[in-house]
Amino acid sequence: MARVGICDSHEIAMAGLSSTLTEHGLEVVATAYDRRQGLALAAAAAGLVVLVDIDLRGGDRAAGDVIEAVLAAGGVPIATGVSGEPEVFLRALRYGARGYLTKDLPTRAWADAIRAAERGEALVCRAMTSALVDEYRAISLATPLGEVLPSDRRLTRREWQVLELIAEGKTNRSVATDLSIAEETVRTHVSKILSKLETPNRSAAAARYHRLRAAKA
16 A cells, blocks of 8 residues: 655645545655645655645745755655646656646546556656657757766755755755754765765865866856
8 A cells, every 4th residue: 555645735735635645545644734744744755656736835945945855855756736737747756756746637537656666656647748759859959968867876856955065064954954954864865975976075076176166157
């Protein structure tokens, strides 16, 4: 049975999702109504599929922060929303969502999508495939192919933010305060950064960061 977390600021939507997903054999184990609660949920998201409303309360990047925190904790984030506009879908993917579900879809489609995400599948509906292809082409024209192709060693946007603060000499606690995330989440990010950069410690990672910035300049 897939275990699910739900982050949605609308009480009726939350109640409806919890009820219908349970009817389809999914176990809703945690809920959150805003960014603060979402980050708390994300801290224990390992093994969960977490639905995050793209308009979650708590600031312009509330949904993005929660999606990134879910990823960092080992969960599977899926963005949800009313809008089917391509830019909303693409924004969700840039945050790190495994896919995007619109709220006009039948509940069976949601249940099937959650199980597919748990298996590691990306959720890209046919209507949004062309938008994704167009985005890929636009990036490819401006970026070397090696920077576009998926890579386990590419840092996420949040990991770059953490690395930048580490390079400034900040502690995990200071980084957590600056980014409004849990200190444990920072430690997870740092571990992944060291692995991806193949550096033995924070000082080496900071030095690598400064070299990358100098080369980019």
